[in-house]
Amino acid sequence: MSALIDTLTRRFDQGIVAAFGDEHAGTPPVLRRSNRADFQADVALGLGRKLGRPPREIAEALVAKLDLAGLVEKVEIAGPGFVNLTLTGEWLAREVASAAADPRLGVASEAPETVVIDYSSPNVAKEMHVGHIRSTLIGDALARVLEHVGHRVIRQNHLGDWGTPFGMLIEHVLDTSGGDATSLSIRDLDVFYREARAKFDGDPAFAERSRRRVVLLQGGDPKTLELWRLLVELSTTYFEHIYERLGVGLRRRDVCSESFYNPMLAKVTDDLRAAGLLEESDGAECVFAPGFTSKEGKPLPLIVRKTDGGFGYAATDLAGVRHRTATLGATRLLYVVGAPQQQHLAMVFAVAAKAGWLVPPARATHVAFGSILGPDKKMFKTREGGTVKLADLLDEAIARARAILEEKDPPHLDEAARREVARMIGIGALKYVDLSSDRVKDYVFDWNRMLAFDGNTAPYLQFAHARTRSILRKAGEAGVASGAVAVRTPEERALALALLGFGDAVAGVAESLQPHRLCTYLFDLATATTSFLENCPVLKAEDDAARASRLALSDVAGKVLARGLALLGIEAPEAM
Ligand code: ARG
Numbered sequence: 302m303s304a305l306i307d308t309l310t311r312r313f314d315q316g317i318v319a320a321f322g323d324e325h326a327g328t329p330p331v332l333r334r335s336n337r338a339d340f341q342a343d344v345a346l347g348l349g350r351k352l353g354r355p356p357r358e359i360a361e362a363l364v365a366k367l368d369l370a371g372l373v374e375k376v377e378i379a380g381p382g383f384v385n386l387t388l389t390g391e392w393l394a395r396e397v398a399s400a401a402a403d404p405r406l407g408v409a410s411e412a413p414e415t416v417v418i419d420y421s422s423p424n425v426a427k428e429m430h431v432g433h434i435r436s437t438l439i440g441d442a443l444a445r446v447l448e449h450v451g452h453r454v455i456r457q458n459h460l461g462d463w464g465t466p467f468g469m470l471i472e473h474v475l476d477t478s479g480g481d482a483t484s485l486s487i488r489d490l491d492v493f494y495r496e497a498r499a500k501f502d503g504d505p506a507f508a509e510r511s512r513r514r515v516v517l518l519q520g521g522d523p524k525t526l527e528l529w530r531l532l533v534e535l536s537t538t539y540f541e542h543i544y545e546r547l548g549v550g551l552r553r554r555d556v557c558s559e560s561f562y563n564p565m566l567a568k569v570t571d572d573l574r575a576a577g578l579l580e581e582s583d584g585a586e587c588v589f590a591p592g593f594t595s596k597e598g599k600p601l602p603l604i605v606r607k608t609d610g611g612f613g614y615a616a617t618d619l620a621g622v623r624h625r626t627a628t629l630g631a632t633r634l635l636y637v638v639g640a641p642q643q644q645h646l647a648m649v650f651a652v653a654a655k656a657g658w659l660v661p662p663a664r665a666t667h668v669a670f671g672s673i674l675g676p677d678k679k680m681f682k683t684r685e686g687g688t689v690k691l692a693d694l695l696d697e698a699i700a701r702a703r704a705i706l707e708e709k710d711p712p713h714l715d716e717a718a719r720r721e722v723a724r725m726i727g728i729g730a731l732k733y734v735d736l737s738s739d740r741v742k743d744y745v746f747d748w749n750r751m752l753a754f755d756g757n758t759a760p761y762l763q764f765a766h767a768r769t770r771s772i773l774r775k776a777g778e779a780g781v782a783s784g785a786v787a788v789r790t791p792e793e794r795a796l797a798l799a800l801l802g803f804g805d806a807v808a809g810v811a812e813s814l815q816p817h818r819l820c821t822y823l824f825d826l827a828t829a830t831t832s833f834l835e836n837c838p839v840l841k842a843e844d845d846a847a848r849a850s851r852l853a854l855s856d857v858a859g860k861v862l863a864r865g866l867a868l869l870g871i872e873a874p875e876a877m
Pocket of ligand 1: 419422423424459460461618621636638
């Protein structure tokens, strides 16, 4: 689209200068898609106000000077002064052919930056909860999109692997297994955590031992460290397995956990003190960042060092900002973390800025998201009221997708193919439902809706893609030449216009960090593709030229759908 828009913008600029004089050069034409025509330009409204003339008159004067020969076949003035434009089929066809020949399918590259994306970041010895699931999916899609537009993306899994809970966890290992944590199984960890917690809350002697154990851990006691490492290792292996099943690009090398920052915390504190930012408050060392107050209007402290002398979550995050800008050289820091941590992150960013660790061009953004709700519109829980385990969700999604596939009973898919396709649909649906809703809003988890073959769902998009692939298989792909595109029917026109919007859709996500914009785009593209395939015969087209053109359109539609889904981390089966 952008190449098209660029050309139209230039022609409008020339027209505006010719009609109203040089002083109006550079006035934006305010172009947008229209349902009356292909595009509409709203520039006459603003210009009319500026010149004190009726916008319709302005539109007429402008249109009289516009040179759109060969590009636009119909120009109409509508309403108060909208200029409606219907592009020529030839121009659309040329643009589609050039996007199809472009390995990037019309997506432009941006000036590269180093971007750190902090995402997933679950806690050791705990199941990933709904917040971690969302962070994992949204973060991964953003990493893919930003990488695709040319940035150097550094993924950071800020694993929660340090702090007071490890005292009780290690004590509980010692109590239950005589120090042999190797017998702990991964799926037990959540239960294990709850048991330890219950003991900690109910048994003062255990609580005291746990506190001593934290001191031992922080002091580097070898036996304690060994047990701690075992717990971390068990969890890391479990998380890795989940990421692999999900097809999420997080690996062990991306883990940069809380304990990693441990050796840096003393210096962080010293430097804050040297900068005159550190204050004592109730025995804790804190920074008061201006503008942050409690409900009662009292200044809120960001606690760097707690009363017991230990460093907390905030200290680690401050060290993290510094590491990411100073050592990793990032200028854009993204934190894909649930909305409840909004204030914490805002304070961390403010303090880091004051300390000089986050200065322009470097900037940090909290990529916040809402919750997943159950059918009862309350927090998503299992039927028993427990945390929903991601591994169980994956199993169920795939099983449900398989059942739907069995019902459809596609004759062209054998057992092995069905298993693969069910996996892609199930996982795709789970990811898509998360990515397609406005990120900051809550959404209701509904299996039937997310797995439906119509509507804004992964299976609908995957099916549209598979249809294009099926036609191309039948035609033999040698017959596809992208130069052959012709745009004649309304469905071909709608498809061409949709295809040309891919670059803008991807750029929009890179800028706004809202994956749902790409989903909406892909849904519109899938709708245009489906309607094209249903109304324009491809293999039985009226002549060879129409057949070649429609094969080329099917091909590029399939490619854009697959590329778009891939940017969301979703696979597209060749047949469904
Ligand atoms: N582990 C944290 C949690 O479960 C999330 C960490 C987010 N990242 C960060 N740098 N604070 O709530």
